[in-house]
Amino acid sequence: MLNNVRITTRITAGFALILVMLTGFAAFTWNRLDHLSDIDERSEFAENGAFLASDIATGVARAELKVVEFLQSPTPEGSRAVIADMEHVLALGQQAMTRGDRLADQIVALKVRHIEEMTQLTVDFSALVSRVTQMRQQGVDLRRTMEQIQRQMEAQGNTDAAYLALAASNDFLVSRVRIDRFLADGTVADFDEAEAPLQLTLQSLEALSRQPLSTEPRAAVTALQAGVADFWSNALAVRGLEINARTLERQVHETGVQVLEIVGEMQASAQATLEELDAQKVGVMSNTVLSILAGVAAAILIGALIAAYLARDLGTRMRQTVAQTNRLAQGDLDVDVSGTEGTNELAQVAQALAVFKRNAIEARHLAAEARRTEAEAAAAREVESRQQARVVRDIGAGLTRLAQGDLTEQIPNPPSDPFPAGYDGLREAFNSVVANLTGTVARITDVADQVRGGATEITSAAQDLASRAETQAATLEESAAALNEMNASVHSTAERARHAEQASRQNRDIAEASAAVVRDAVTAMRGIEASSDQITRIIGVIDDIAFQTNLLALNAGVEAARAGEAGRGFAVVASEVRGLAQRASDSAREIKSLISQSATQVKAGSALVGRTGDSLGQILTKAHEVSEQITAISLAANEQSVGLAEVNTGVNQLDQVTQQNAAVAEQANAAAASLQQRAEDLIREISGFRISGRMARAELSRPKMASPLPVVEPVxxxxxxxxxxxxxxxxxxxxxxxxxxxxxxxxxxx
Structure with missing residues (x-):
């Protein structure tokens, strides 16, 4: 079947098949690279989503810290800072919604509600702080007034009124302490327990108002009764504001927790997407490398098979044709002319030889007949002999040149010495074969030059790509090392911040315990002060009793003197009783003086302990602030450590991909070098043919090399x-x- 296919068609089809395969490989590689680019874009989108989720989580944590700072120190600047952080998180959520994140709409809705709740909390908490400050100042003023009334009553000697004023002051103080306990994160029951001592205060003031008082103290007691009632109204209002503020604070915290949970889902989803895309990228790269290697190997194999087939087929048939022509030229007309089947160029040459053989045989037959008519046809035979000799000589010389690969000359037909007309068809067939072979070899040479040039360009590009990939891999390696050191430093900082936080919490616990001890000491001092006042009253009563006893003893002595001798013994007894009463009165006055001094000292100690308690309270407040700041530092350090770990992971993955790209470039380099060597082999095989004007150009078109290319194996x-x-x-x-x-x-x- 192939005998009917022209030689040029065979060679063209072979190289067309190779070019089609190379085109297919190029299209496949472009498709794989485009797929990798799409995966990279999706990975970048997922990474941006993860970073955006981290920014939202950081913003929520920062807003929570600002909320705590505002609740500890409520100021307009603090309120605006909290709202600004929440609005920043809302903007990030809207950005995520614009990107099309699945959970972004929930974050935006929660942050809108979060801002509304925080706005209401700042308003209500500011009102609560203002009301509490007013109530506390009112309580301080009321108790000072009670103490002034107590001192006035003591100065006037009205011990009953002083005792009632003292009782009202103590009960009012207990009520205030219970209200403050409720405001210091106490329960509602703590506030409810403050009502009973407040009622006792009102009862004591009511009893004090029924005492015989002058105009000014009585007006002060009346004002105290109204003031205590107003104080309780303010306390009830504070109770409602405190409960509402606690509810809003709990809602703000719960909303923040919900936002963090959704952000956690976003981060987990982004991480899962990144892992899936990484797996796809690795799979695509592996398949692409294997496909390229298999395709290059197949192209090389098919090219080698085509070249071997063409060389074997053309060489065998050319040698066979040359041998048959030589035998015919030597006069061997028994030679079997083969290869006449088909319509290609070599078949046409064989057919021409068969015609030549038949003509020679006919000439031999005619020679016998010509001998009979030799005289008449001597001239004709001579001419015919010369023509045949010329035909055999020219055809033999042409076939010899053709067997040696020389396609530069054809059989001429000059006007001065024309080729025999009877054999002109054979000359034209031979010249046609030479012309077709000349064009075919020229086209093969051009294609081989193009293949060699393309392979050289691919080799250069692959070497350049491998060099850049190695440089990039070294840079990424140094970056990864620097990130590892930075990650270790941040981790160490986080550890130290946690230790500092633990130490701060221990200091705060010690300060709270000391504050509790001081409060107990103040309470004990005030109890001692009240007991001293009661003892003073009792000693006053004892002094009065001694005075009355002294008067009774004096009256008894007077009555005994009147009785004369009969009452002398009774007078002695009365005199002793009077002496005992006088001594009791003196002792009572001394004890009262000592107790007054002790009460004064106890009051001074109570004041000092109270100031100590205030100082400890300030220290405790600062300790809370320090602890919160250290906690914030620890959280920030942990977040930085996590962020650096993620960046380090990304750099390691990029490093791995860069090294794999370098491997692909080296493999492509090896394949291109192998293809270039095969093209050189083909050019060397074809260089055996000499065609007009082509040998010199083929030699000049070859690249100048210091040494021939070695056999390339993948490194x-x-x-x-x-x-x-x-x-x-x-x-x-x-x-x-x-x-x-x-x-x-x-x-x-x-």
Missing amino acids: PLRVVGGRSEGQMFASCLVKVGGAFQTTPCGPIKR
């Missing part, structure tokens, strides 16, 4: 596989038994 390639304690481990791609395999090749030194 071992390092592909980064992972890191361990700052050291990279790799696998090597080697050729074993005609196939590529990966084997461990140990750590890579920096």
Whole structure:
């Protein structure tokens, strides 16, 4: 069947098949690279989503810290700072919604509600702080007034009124302490317990108002009764504001927790997407490398098979045709002319030889007949003999040149010495074969030059790509090392911040315990002060009793003197009783003086302990602030550590991809070099043919090389596989038994 196919058609079809395969490989590679680009874009989109979720989580945490700062120190600047942080988080959520994140609409809705709740909390909490400040100042003023009334009553000697004023002051103080306990994160029951001592205060003031008082103290007691009632009204209002503020604070915290939960889902979803895309990228790259290697190997194999087939077929048939022509030229007319089947160029030459053979045979037959008519046809025979000799000579010389690969000359037909007309068809057939072979060899040479030039360009580009990939891999390695050191430093900072936070909490607990001890000491001092006042009253009563006893003893002595001798003994007894009463009165006055001094000292100690309690309270407040700041520092350090770990992971993955790209570039380089060598082999095979004006140009078109290309084998390639304690481990791609395999090749030194 192939005998009917022209030689030029065969060669063209072979090279067309190779070009089609190369075009297919190029299209496949472009498709794979486009797929990798799409995966990279999706990975970048997922990474941006993860970073945006981290920014939202950081913003929520920062807003929570600002809320705590505002509740500890409510100021308009603090309120605006909290709202600004929440609005920043809302803007980030709207940005995520614009990107099309699935959970972004929930974050936006929660942050809108969060801002509304925080706005209401700032308004209500500011009103609560103002009301509490007013109530506390009112309580201080009321108790000072009670103490002034107590001192006035003591100065006037009205011990009953002084005692009632003292009782009202103490009960009012207990009520205030219970209200303050409720405001200091106490329960509603703590506030309800403040009502009973407040009622006792009102009862004591009511009893005090029924005492015989002057105009000014009585007006002060009346004002105290109204003031205590107003104080309780303010306390009830504060109770409602405090409960509402606690509810809003709990709602703000719960909303923040919900936002953080949704952000956690966003981060988990982004991480899952990144892992899936990484797996797809690795799979696509592996398949692409294997497909390229298989395609290049197939192209090389098919090209070699086509070249071997054409060389074997053309060489065999050309040698066969030359041998048959030589035998015919030697006069062997028994030769079997083969290869006449088909319509290609060599078949046409064989057919021409068959015609020549038949003509020679006929000439031999005619020679016998010509001998009978030799006289008449001597001239004709001579001419015919010369023509045949010329035909055999010219055809034999042309076939000899053709067998040696020389296609530069054809059989001429000059006007001065024309080729025999009877054999002109044979000359034209031979010249047609030479012309067709000349064009075919020229086209083969051009195609081989183009293939060699393309392979050279591919080799240069692959070497440049491998060099840049190695430089990029080294840079990424140094970046990864620097990130590891930075991550360790941030982790150490977070550890120290946690230790500092624990120490701050211990200091705060000690300060709280000391504050409780001081409050108990103040309460005990005030109890001692009240007991001293009661003892003073009792001693006054004892002094009065001694005075009355002294008067009774005096009256008894007077009555005994009147009785005369009969009452003398009774007078002695009365005199002793009077002396005892006088001594009791003196002792009572001394004890009262000592107790007054002790009460004064107890009051001074109580004041000092109270100031100590205030100082400890301030220290406790500052300790709370320090603890919160250290907690914020610890949270920020942990977040930085997590962020650096993620960046380090991304750099390691990019490092791995860069090393794999370098491996692909090296493999492409090896394949291009192999293709270039095959093109050189084809050019050397075809260079045996000499055609007009082509030999010199073919030689000049070859690139100047210092030495011929060696046989290229794929070189071992390092592909980064992972890191361990700052050291990279790799696998090597080697050729074993005609196939590529990966084997461990140990750590890579920096």
